[in-house]
Amino acid sequence: MEFRDREAIYLQIAQYVSEQILLGRWPVGDKIPSVRELAAELEVNPNTVMRTYDFLSQKDIIANKRGIGYFAADDAPDKIKGYRREQFIETELPVLFRNLYLLGIDLPELETRYKAFITQTFTNA
Amino acid sequence: MEFRDREAIYLQIAQYVSEQILLGRWPVGDKIPSVRELAAELEVNPNTVMRTYDFLSQKDIIANKRGIGYFAADDAPDKIKGYRREQFIETELPVLFRNLYLLGIDLPELETRYKAFITQTFTNA
Amino acid sequence: MEFRDREAIYLQIAQYVSEQILLGRWPVGDKIPSVRELAAELEVNPNTVMRTYDFLSQKDIIANKRGIGYFAADDAPDKIKGYRREQFIETELPVLFRNLYLLGIDLPELETRYKAFITQTFTNA
Amino acid sequence: MEFRDREAIYLQIAQYVSEQILLGRWPVGDKIPSVRELAAELEVNPNTVMRTYDFLSQKDIIANKRGIGYFAADDAPDKIKGYRREQFIETELPVLFRNLYLLGIDLPELETRYKAFITQTFTNA
DNA sequence: GTGGTCTAGACCACC
DNA sequence: GTGGTCTAGACCACA
Structure with missing residues (x-):
């Protein structure tokens, strides 16, 4: 890994x-x-x-x-989601949003990338 | 700071x-x-x-x-965007996408949060 | 040292x-x-x-x-030689050559000194 | 300059x-x-x-x-040559020789470069 | 005034 | 044990 x-x-x-x-x-x-x-x-x-x-x-x-x-x-699973959701919303999201804004990446582009990622990562592996 | x-x-x-x-x-x-x-x-x-x-x-x-x-x-500005974009797409986005998927947050919810964040952060500061 | x-x-x-x-x-x-x-x-x-x-x-x-x-x-080793060679040829050699010329040191004299130096420095150390 | x-x-x-x-x-x-x-x-x-x-x-x-x-x-002119010669031989030459040796530049190559440099620098400028 | 380097010492996270 | 970061304080060369 x-x-x-x-x-x-x-x-x-x-x-x-x-x-x-x-x-x-x-x-x-x-x-x-x-x-x-x-x-x-x-x-x-x-x-x-x-x-x-x-x-x-x-x-x-x-x-x-x-x-x-x-x-x-x-x-x-519940515990994991709980911890993760909290950390995600409080610390990761603000960083993400800041970057989206400063880098000029819009939501449609994000959506495209998201779908590609999910397909590739969670389908066959 | x-x-x-x-x-x-x-x-x-x-x-x-x-x-x-x-x-x-x-x-x-x-x-x-x-x-x-x-x-x-x-x-x-x-x-x-x-x-x-x-x-x-x-x-x-x-x-x-x-x-x-x-x-x-x-x-x-170009240099900054370049470095940031690279790191963002290669290391931050995958983490983000994994979390979205595993936590079951959908894109409309993300969009709502994004708009709130931008308004609050970059409007008056 | x-x-x-x-x-x-x-x-x-x-x-x-x-x-x-x-x-x-x-x-x-x-x-x-x-x-x-x-x-x-x-x-x-x-x-x-x-x-x-x-x-x-x-x-x-x-x-x-x-x-x-x-x-x-x-x-x-390649990396080191590369960096060193570049700096040597671009900045050190011109200074050296200027000095040789202005001080009137000719190449045979340089050669003599070089051989003495190599013998002394890299033979026994 | x-x-x-x-x-x-x-x-x-x-x-x-x-x-x-x-x-x-x-x-x-x-x-x-x-x-x-x-x-x-x-x-x-x-x-x-x-x-x-x-x-x-x-x-x-x-x-x-x-x-x-x-x-x-x-x-x-004498003063300049004096100061320069001293510094040259005591501090610059050893550095030079070390680099020649470690970088594998031989004396014939040095000579070629020297002649090119002198021609270019002190002829027309 | 500017940056640049170095020391001493502390504290921490990680493997 | 390893590296990494930070502070405090000093001293210096340079423009």
Whole structure:
């Protein structure tokens, strides 16, 4: 997996994990990949994944069963949406709008790009 | 000026300077505030502003005339838009689109929020 | 390490680092000394070395792996030679030639001095 | 006149003045251009030329006659060559040789470039 | 007055 | 352990 600069890797992984849950790829109540597995898959240090799981545990999105592994919480999707919506509206939207305005990108253009993105990202992958 | 945590102050100042130029408040070709002036105004250490000016010089958005000060480059607005557009489309838009999709926010809602934001931000300031 | 006055220390360190890479003492692709290590070794403030590494990163001569350290880029030697050659031919050679001409130093004399210098500098060090 | 970055303008002007004297364009014993004239010609601040003349006065290369102007000293050429030769051999040559070696420029190539430079610079200008 | 560099020291996030 | 940022304060060269 490739990571954006300027944003902590463990947070980007947290996003990734959240999305797997939200999209139902990692079903609620099921065991999610172990720290080592995920670290190997994403090619990062296990410590980094550990930090992600810690972070998500504190938010009660995942939970640990000792000796077995981590599980997606039953209400994980709601929790994720809640956190995300809040952060999105309060901090990301203003930045977005400012850029749209200053760069002179209008809403129809945005719409076109949006549809292309959704088709490409969530259809086959 | 108040700064967001999680993003370096000198980069936030770079944003600020860029916007002043983009909005024509600091006209192209003119001298911009001296390091010390801006530092005093924003209540930060002069070194921090120095770093901002360094950063913008490397991008040829501003240029130094020795012993006199820094000036907004003639093609600064194009340069700024170019850099910003690139970063916006490549890294910010995908994040935005993912969130829209996963949070179930549709485009009409986005449009409503956008118009409110523009009115409020760029009308009276 | 002793530094010349009149040239910024961080740039002299950049020269030093570049030469270590060019001469193969710090192999391409390998980790180079950490900021603190090099600062201690050269007896300068870590900030100064940080500035050097920043400078060389912008030129893609070295690159950072987060949490691990800085590494010499694979094509670092080419990059270094390129930058150096350009600056050398465009700004240093003209000065040199002017001086040779005005001081009446001829090429045979230059050659003699050159050979002596090379022998002395790069033989035993 | 265009100036190199990274070297003080007043020193570059001192070089220029020295060369005019060395090449006999500003004959020994004659009045040289006034501070204002030269400043206008080179498009710099008169203070900067003043600083150059101060600098050269201290080295007894030029001298001031009050109310009249500055004059090239009788032994100016020797003085200039003396200062220049010393600085050249002690500080410029080592840098030059290092670069020749590291960049892999050999002496025949240097010779070719030298001849081209001399022809172009000192023949017609 | 302008920028530019350096030190010392602190604090933080990240791997 | 790694880098990165910021402050405070000093000193200097330059126009």
